[in-house]
Amino acid sequence: MSLLPILWAMKSAPVADAEERAILIAMAESAWSDGTDAFQSKKTIAEIAVIDPKTVQRRLKTLKERGLIAEGNQAAAAYIPEYYRPTVYDLLIPYAWFPDIEQVNAERKGRSKPPLTRANRPDLAPAPPRKHRADKGKKRPKKETAPDLGGDSQGSGDYKSPGQTGQEGGTASPGGGDYKSQTGGLQDPQPSPSNPPQDPPRPSVPQQRHDGNEDGGTDGIAAPQKISSNEGVELLLAIGAAKPEFLLTGTTLRDQGLMVTGMLAEGWTAEHLWQVIAGRGLPSPIRTTVGAVVSSRLRAALSGPVPRAGSVQPTRQEPETPTPAAWSEEMVVLGDRPGECDGRDGLCGRPTLGGARLCPACSADGVFA
Template identity: 45%
Template sequence: MSLYPIIWAAEHAPMVDAEERAILMALVMKGDFDGLNCFRSYKTLAKVARVDEKTAGRRCRAMESRGVLKRQEKHCSPVWEAIPEKQRPVIWEVMIPAEWWSAAQLADINEQRANLGRVPITPENRPALADAPPKKERSDKGTKRPKKKAAGEGEGTTSPGGDPGTTSPHPQDYKSPPPGLQVPQPSESPSESPSENNHAVADAVGNGAGGFARATSGAGAAGETGEAGSGSAASGTPKLPSQTKRSPRPATTKTRPRQESAGFQMVRNAIPVAVARPGTRLYVGLQRAINDLLDGNLAAGIPRRSPEQVIARINRRWYGEDADVRAAADYRGCDRCTASGCSSARRSADDADGCDRIKNPSSWLAAAIIAQDCPDPGCEDGLIIGGGACPTCRKRREEHQEAARVAAETRTRWEADAETYGSQRAALDTWTAAEKAEERRLRQTLAETGLYGALLDHHVQRHMTGWRDRNPQPAPRAAQGGRHRQEASA
């Protein structure tokens, strides 16, 4: 898998809609770096892109008709060929245009394709793609959607029994306040007096019989029944408990960002341009390393330094180890280095044969400036600050030289021993070959005279005993390394 096809599919591919782009991304994420060997079943594509299986197949064929996909016929993946023929999905080549890559990226990709026996990518075999067709508009675009009538709209609440009762009209919308309950006014009968009707019928403004009241009235049924308070009867309803839930996770602790140490800006201005351009924000690890040097961190073994000393250390370790050359894009530290990067192991104290190319200048410089090999906090790369040479470093240097000398002598002795052993082995192989040839010649000669069986073996054994006395086997000589070990043990 490579990021180039995924980036192209996510941001630059001419797609009709998001559904088609999701299918293309699900396809290229399992392909090669150049868009070849993209194969996944329609069922898997549908599962990853969250679409129907038939939709995945239809969209792939639509992209094929526009030239975005092409059925691959050569350089098929061994994984695809290992699938049973009846179960193999369609293997696609994603036609990423050659003009989409930069010159350096295209050169790197063509170099990898040449190693795999593939033809280079050119504008002829990877032409530019046309824009995607416009998305179809809805047939009802611009048409006003008809409003649905709510159930029971315009109807009130009627008292049971069919008798004239109270009605509660619904509001026209959610913003209008709900009107109060209304009681219809029955006509007065001749046998009833107005004073008697006033006890059972509510007026249009005040309180009503039966405990109902207008929402805007100042006193309601609560006053008539002896309950405290005013307003509607619903005012006496107990308040529901709060439904707020607390998260079981602990609250996030907010910390203030670390303030820059004194002299940090002075050191920042001296950072090489290859690490960070002026005016840009430093890598967090490099920023932390500079602050640790300016403030000192004895727990981590980092002594405190002045801004001038930090700048001198940066220049000494950056330019002294040719970091500006090793961090360049055209630098090749091993056979596996390319323009886009290197996959070899980094050179270190444990791996002297690794690649010395600097892939990340910021992290390399951060590790380089906080490294303190000498246990003396006043030592700065072999020199005592304000003094002469560091005695600790000088002693360690002498010990390293002595260890290197002993290792060289040991290597020389082992090489001499290997040469001696090789010559002795060659002499022994020659003697053994001569012995076998003599025994084979003697057996053939005696067999021609009619000897065979135990008598033949007796004559051969007696003759070979005399031959070994005349031609003794080469005796191994003591190796130089073994002689030194014997002398040391004595």
């Protein structure tokens, strides 16, 4: 409530140590200008002073014994429930310390309290002498020096060896030279009974690739993990080598490779599957993974009949758009080339008729590209 009790606690209170000063400052923060009616809980004082609440309790007892504080008017905290109500203390600031005692007494008169006098606020005794360490002034015992673990210049061995001249082992330290010279510094440790040579590191095993070759790789593409090789995996890796944006790896490569292998077994040709997967670019912007795009195009192709062999003659470098037999009959009637449906964010892949953007199924479902 007032700055005067805080200044007294910070600069003039005869405290024994820093803990007592911190407690008084915490109590003064809620006191009146004359130091009365300070009623903070022990827990609050401990948090402000950064000490333990039990320490606060012991220090309050010591401060009472030395006359720095005393229990005050407990009615000042009557509005607090009794279970939580703290003890009210007065900070016994001496009468002679106040720089303007008339103003302090005028404030006390407004609170219906008698004025402060030298009799009811006498001077306080000086702070007790600080306790010193029991070993103050005594010399500290010398620490034992560690044994020489490096051996001598004759290679006398390590710290477990007898250390006789002429025995091998340890770290040889030639005399002279610094860290820039060629003759100075430590030499490689020599093998000894207590320092046996370690086994050389084993050479790392090269990662196995899909084709089983020693140098690994399929068309120059290395698999990030071991995948069982089959016709579908080899075809997908070949597509990824020609068009890196369609490269599949890991479990996606394994799963889609099994699907492609099954389609090849049903009569699909590599050229047809190449066109189904990479006949056109990825959707822009792509809202899913490349594996999902490839899977969707393969499932869409499976919904139709198997195209006749020889109906497509694409090249691996730049495959042309094939015309499967099931589509060509419709296109002959309409006199146009087929395209792929752009429905479902470009994941449909079914053939369109007459240059339309959507296939008949997506148009009937009301799907927009």
